[in-house]
Amino acid sequence: MSPTHKVVARTRYPSDLTDAQWDLVEPFVRGNPVGPQPVVHERREVVNAILYISRTGAPWRYLPHDMPDWQSVYHYFRLWTKDGTLKLLHDVLRGKVRQQEGRSAQPTAGILDSQSVKTALEAESRGYDAGKKIKGRKRHLLVDVLGLVLVAWITTADVQDRDAAAAVLPMAAEQFPTLQKVWADGAYEGPRVADIAQQTGIEVEIVKRTDTTPGFVVQARRWVVERTFGWLSRERRLSRDYERKEESSETFIYLGMIRLMLGRLA
Structure with a gap:
């Protein structure tokens, strides 16, 4: 079994990525294989933890103990917000969904x-x-x-x-x-x-x-x-x-749409 589809040694959460969804996400968040630093947390588990926070609304410190530690997950959330990784993933998925619907990207x-x-x-x-x-x-x-x-x-x-x-x-x-x-x-x-x-x-x-009809129309x-x-x-x-910074608020909007679009594509 390839590292991409490595089995997670824990009970799956409903917010976890499927293998097909991870195939779409992995190219954007894969780690740099060059260097002496070993991989402490699988990138897929980091993404799963971020999506868990988005879906459940839990504070970062309340991440379940069978996920990567919250400090590491928050580090990647901030890193991928600042360097545009999550925005780029969102934009690429949007183009794919539009093309799937028969429209131009x-x-x-x-x-x-x-x-x-x-x-x-x-x-x-x-x-x-x-x-x-x-x-x-x-x-x-x-x-x-x-x-x-x-x-x-x-x-x-x-x-x-x-x-x-x-x-x-x-x-x-x-x-x-x-x-x-x-x-x-x-x-x-x-x-x-x-x-x-x-x-x-x-x-x-x-x-x-x-019209003059009262109420929702x-x-x-x-x-x-x-x-x-x-x-x-x-x-x-x-x-x-819940976010301290406005840029984090923006990122959670992209995360919500990423989940929706992954569901349509995979």
């Missing part, structure tokens, strides 16, 4: 929205969303028409959506030259967003409610990003923002 259209969530006391940054009456952070997501995340940007909750668009749209234009159109709700309406749209060459169409296009927020809510680590 690069998107031409997207949907933009935000979600305000409460933060833990340890958070280095937070703000107050007066509209949602939430003190914490705001997740700004641009997704493709399949609901897959294109851009995730974390701010304090007091940042207005139209102001966030001034950062998200240029990032999207740089990362996705093929992107032509973005749908958004009325919170993004105004001259500021229109100016940014013109500068980036991305058409922004505001989708508004056209499914809106054309906008329901796609709402479904993505629903997918991410399955990750208990994302039930609120």
Whole structure:
């Protein structure tokens, strides 16, 4: 049996990667075979531990004893966040899912929205969303028409959506030259967003409610990003923002989508 499919000497957790899923992940996280340092923890077990934290919402120090020690797991989480490993894995998997669905790997259209969530006391940054009456952070997501995340940007909750668009749209234009159109709700309406749209060459169409029916009504296009927020809510680590740093919050969004896309691909 190859080292890639080495049997783990413990009871399997539901969040563990399957062999087929590990085959997709392993090229991005394999260790450097050169050097005198022996491998203390199998990379697959480190990834399993990170996914365990994401799925269960447990604090790092509460990792089960049959997994690698939490200090090592957190070290790799921070390392792969800073060097872009997890973001790269996420982006490659997104391209594979899009192609599996018969689409080009690069998107031409997207949907933009935000979600305000409460933060833990340890958070280095937070703000107050007066509209949602939430003190914490705001997740700004641009997704493709399949609901897959294109851009995730974390701010304090007091940042207005139209102001966030001034950062998200240029990032999207740089990362996705093929992107032509973005749908958004009325919170993004105004001259500021229109100016940014013109500068980036991305058409922004505001989708508004056209009826007077009270309560929830499914809106054309906008329901796609709402479904993505629903997918991410399955990750208990994302039930609120527990992270000290905003970049860690962003990484857990990618981890939630990585799990979803691995499930579709393998």
